[in-house]
Amino acid sequence: MNEESNGIEVEGLVRQFKNGPRAVDGISLTVEPGEIYGFLGPNGAGKSTTVHMLTTLLPPTAGSARVAGLDVATRGAEVRKVIGAALQEAALDPNLTGREHMKLQTALHGLPKEERVRRGDELIERVGLSDASDRRVGGYSGGMKRRLDLALALVHRPRVLFLDEPTTGLDPQSRASLWEEVTRLSTRDGVTVFLTTQYLEEADQLANRVGIIDAGKIAAEGTPAALKAEIGRPSVEVLPVDPARRKEAEDILLRFGSAVPAAGEALSVRLNEGIEELAAIVRSFDSAGIELASLGLNEPTLDDVFLAKTGRHLEGAGEAESAEMPLPASDPDEQAGPA
Amino acid sequence: MTPDRTYFSAAWAVAWRYLHNLYTKPAVFVPGLIFPLFFLAAFAGGLSAVGDTPRFDYYNFTAFQFCFILIQASALAGVFVGFSIAGDFEQGMGRRMMLATSRRSSILLGYALGAALRLIVVWVIITGVSLLAGMEVRATGYDLAGMYTLGLLSNVVALLFSAGIAFRFRSLQAGPLMQMPVFIALFLAPVYVPQELLTGWIEPVARLNPVTALLNGARSLMAGDPTGILLAYGVAFGLIALLALWALRGLRRAEVAG
Known part of the structure; x- marks a missing residue:
């Protein structure tokens, strides 16, 4: 250089x-x-x-x-x-x-x-x-x-x-x-x-x-x-409307990947192939007549990378994920300082 | 590497900020002025009878004390720069200056320039008050220039000493380390009576004390009878050479410390 x-x-x-x-x-x-x-x-x-x-x-x-x-x-x-x-x-x-x-x-x-x-x-x-x-x-x-x-x-x-x-x-x-x-x-x-x-x-x-x-x-x-990409494939998380059909939903999901921990009552799998399987998953639930309250695709985050590389989570990871960035605008608080 | 325009520009910037803060914050400026005025009032006023001591042959006691006050005020103005440097490091401004200046000795030069400019104000005030208090001046213009130059050199000596400490400790907690040795050196010189009248342990201490040479030189210049001037200037420049190394090494320590 x-x-x-x-x-x-x-x-x-x-x-x-x-x-x-x-x-x-x-x-x-x-x-x-x-x-x-x-x-x-x-x-x-x-x-x-x-x-x-x-x-x-x-x-x-x-x-x-x-x-x-x-x-x-x-x-x-x-x-x-x-x-x-x-x-x-x-x-x-x-x-x-x-x-x-x-x-x-x-x-x-x-x-x-x-x-x-x-x-x-x-x-x-x-x-x-x-x-x-x-x-x-x-x-x-x-x-x-x-x-x-x-x-x-x-x-x-x-x-x-x-x-x-x-x-x-x-x-x-x-x-x-x-x-x-x-x-x-x-x-x-x-x-x-x-x-x-x-x-x-x-x-x-x-x-x-x-x-x-x-x-x-x-x-x-x-x-x-x-x-x-290095640490893994995306995961899909679903929540059936009817809790009684949770087992059926799980069986469908496991056809597309391996189970990973999910929040609350939701079910989640790490996809075997990748994001292109999403359409097939939706069609499978549709043909089985299982109604879903939510369906989400989770890409790996840098925190997942950090976890994979160091064995622990990065401090402030949650804070970063919850930080939604609005468009830049004037900050009224900042204009209120003493003259 | 020769100092260039950037070097002096940075030094002036440091001096400008030093003076700006000094004159916008009376709490910083006033103590440096109160000290010498207090000593002037105490020594030249309250202790004026000392001038009647047998064998005290200086022509005017106020003028005799003024020379000490001049050296003392100049030195203390230098010490206060050390306080400013330490404060700047505590506040983070020291780091800003270290990052922004390509050659960091310009920071030290900047503080020195600021201190010298501050000194002019101090000199004007203590000289004015001394004249009002009855100080008689026998010095010629050249003598006066020589005397004030000794004041300036005392300022530089004290500044380099305190800067060396400030760069090493980078904390205002080191204040006593900057102030006390200068105070002690000043008061172990012939403050109240001429050197010839000192007796006991103080006599050899005063004889070896470098401040004595500065003080005797300033007093002889004030009397219009310059003696021991080479010694006074030699001591001053010798101390400056030594303490410049001390201060610059302190600056290197601050650089290494981050």
Whole structure:
């Protein structure tokens, strides 16, 4: 990967803290230029430590990492010129306004004076903070702080962007708005995005590829679809209207797959062939005259992948599944902060 | 690597934020001013009879004390920068600056620039109050420039010392470690009477204390009779060289700690 590339190459990266465990234990991964790479894992898996090493905030104990073709251990100053980062805790000064933060950040990055105000205003507008830009950040809501943090990470037009759990604690609207911006950065501006998250749906929807990290090691890597396909076929879940015909329904289902646990009174089988069997299943119930209260097709989730690879569920899996994403809209709560 | 436009731009940005917060939060700025004014009132006012001690041959007691207050106020302004650095690391702003600057020594330079600019305000106030309190100035313009430069160098010395601690601990809990050694060094110098009048254990301690050289140099410049200036500047630059290493190594420690 040359210095013109926007990609990330990690080889055997290790971070061992003094008298502590190996927070990152020999991970290797590659992120292609312009790709959104989702780094998925539970709390304490090593996601943030990896980001800290890739953003030159923490030196690796062993292994190597190149960001935009530059070695993070030996060319840190150059790496920092081409990356942007919004870390888990939005580090903002409560005494500065949004606009003053932009002024500070553009100057820290050494943007020419004549460009600073223009770039700051442009990004403030882009993240929807124009109305609040002259208010002190101490009065911003969590979502507004996250959006400002993202804008600050973009002032110098980075080629690689690191987002460390950018939507943790955000309401669904703010989350959707941030997702939209991240997608736009990747597709329109060609920015490579390295995104850590513990939300399955976030990784599933945003990421071109996903790396699953657990206990400092990469447990699985690939596109969300490939990972899900790798661990198994979809399952079908039915609930007969008449409980007395449950046995007959079960016999029909077992012709198409093997039984798997289902919720409540429902019956479920993992399909032998795949989704194409669904029509045959419906016809079988129809010809047997069994009326169904519900019939559902369940694709494997990334949580199933995580379960298959690590033997346990990912924290927050349920939360992600229940998070329905409405279309981005202005958040009335966020406009209600103190002036 | 030679400092470039980006380097100084980052340093000015750090200085701007430091001053912005200082002057928008009186609770941060005022203590740095109250201390020297309190000492000025206590020493030059309450203890003015000390000037009548036999063999106390300095021409004006207020001017004698002003030189100490100048060095003390300058040094404390440097120590308070350490508090700001530690606070910034606690708040996360330290990490933001570490991420945004390609060369991180610009952060230290920025705090130093901010401290120097803050110092001008402190100097104006303590000089004004001292003149009102009857301070007689015998120094020429060059002497005054030399004396205030010694103040500035004291500021840099204390700043580098406290910054070294702040970068290592990255917590305001390290405040006493920044403040106490500077206080002790200041008060183990000839504060109330000239060095020649000190007796007992304090005499050899004061003789070896580097602050004594700075203080004697400033007092001689104020009197318009510069003596021991080379020693004063030599001590100041020597300390700056040593403490710059201390501070930069502290910065490296902060980098390694993440």
